[in-house]
Amino acid sequence: MLVDDHRMLREGLRRSLEDEGFDVLGEAADGLEAVRMAAELRPEVILMDVTMPEMDGVEAVRRIHEECPEIRVVMLTMHADADVLAQAIRAGAAGYLVKDCSTDEIADAVRMAANGDTALSPQLASTMLEELRRLNAPPETEEDRLVTKREEEVLQLIADGCSTPEVAAKLYISQKTVKNHLASVYQKLDARDRTQAVLMAVRMGIVRLD
Amino acid sequence: MLVDDHRMLREGLRRSLEDEGFDVLGEAADGLEAVRMAAELRPEVILMDVTMPEMDGVEAVRRIHEECPEIRVVMLTMHADADVLAQAIRAGAAGYLVKDCSTDEIADAVRMAANGDTALSPQLASTMLEELRRLNAPPETEEDRLVTKREEEVLQLIADGCSTPEVAAKLYISQKTVKNHLASVYQKLDARDRTQAVLMAVRMGIVRLD
DNA sequence: GTGGAATTGGGCCGATCGACCCATTGAACG
DNA sequence: CGTTCAATGGGTCGATCGGCCCAATTCCAC
Helix, strand or coil: CEECCCHHHHHHHHHHHHHCCCCCCCEECCHHHHHHHHHHHCCCEEEEECCCCCCCHHHHHHHHHHHCCCCEEEEEECCCCHHHHHHHHHHCCCEEEECCCCHHHHHHHHHHHHCCCCEECHHHHHHHHHHHHHHHCCHHHHHCCCCCHHHHHHHHHHHCCCCHHHHHHHHCCCHHHHHHHHHHHHHHHCCCCHHHHHHHHHHCCCCCCC | CEECCCHHHHHHHHHHHHHCCCCCCCEECCHHHHHHHHHHHCCCEEEEECCCCCCCHHHHHHHHHHHCCCCEEEEEECCCCHHHHHHHHHHCCCEEEECCCCHHHHHHHHHHHHCCCCEECHHHHHHHHHHHHHHHCCHHHHHCCCCCHHHHHHHHHHHCCCCHHHHHHHHCCCHHHHHHHHHHHHHHHCCCCHHHHHHHHHHCCCCCCC
16 A cells, blocks of 8 residues: 555556556555555555655554554655654554665565565665664763753753743752853853853754744 | 656656656756756756755756756646745746646646646646735735734844844834833733743744844 | 862842833824 | 824833852762
């Protein structure tokens, strides 16, 4: 079964796969449709795009895997994104391919998935390794951090809307210490007030913006 | 000739077009390659993706149109973006299709382009109309703005790193007026200081973060 | 075990901020 | 012609901010 919001890509894939001898039972254009269709058609393998309207591919995989664990879902994506890859694997995806691969590779991936193997684009193998390295070696990120953990906590609370005394209360420290941390941040981020410091931190991805 | 950075899509397109009776002279994976290959192969029509590495589709169209004005270039895109559409048309594109269309529609577009007609996805016809309406009726956006023009200017300058006296100097108004505008913004955006106001404005897309 | 960095905290002071009053002008709308 | 609202500005006042001086503790690395 094919799931992608672009009919052009679905039709191209269907031709390629049918030429390879596969039966394409159905096509869906978004995640919701995919979940319904998967429960009805019970295909052996689903090729599913990650980015789709209504429901993205990752959530669709999660639901399909809950309802029909025997269906093998191979994800398709435009870019080798480690985060999405990790989410998809956790959601129960059986494979992950970047769209820039040949029809032969796709056919191979579908066969592997049908046999219970996990198919992964070669581009993603290296991405996976980097991801594992990152997860297994957190101290290294500790080294080159610009602001310290505490300074980051202060920044995040300021970004969340806290005033100096509120930050102090939440961290169980004095207002003076909060101001000291901020002063340190101003130097490091080349900011002259908390507004600029928080904006820089947002730009650098140090703090999140709910 | 086909230009897209995803081999999967190129192969699917090639199959579909060849089944329709077209000759595909060549495939390119990025803009630079496309410009070189177009000058060499001199195809009648080029189907080109907008988003590509090395050189995007719009710039590639511009160069191809300069060197070989007789080549008709039909743009392909994932989303109906009016800005990109306008840029592509100015760059000399002969057509513009969203990828979510059938192979029949693509074949029709190629035939129309070859005949010197301009092909446009039906989805884009409405987008074009909206674009025209937007350009011809700018006052409507003035109505439902949360913050006023002046307040927005103040917010942007604060986000750019200006202090109150600096904002006043740049806008040729007094510091007091700047503070008045800010006080008004605090109410409207439910913020209690400039930091929160700017963050809210960023979240709402009112100000940009260079 | 010594040195550096992080975290904590103090005081002081001038500058700035935000809240709360207020007034005037001009443009827009009915 | 009156009303509304944006934009301009004034003043005051307490709270906060940021810079600059300082020091104690802890913890990690070399």
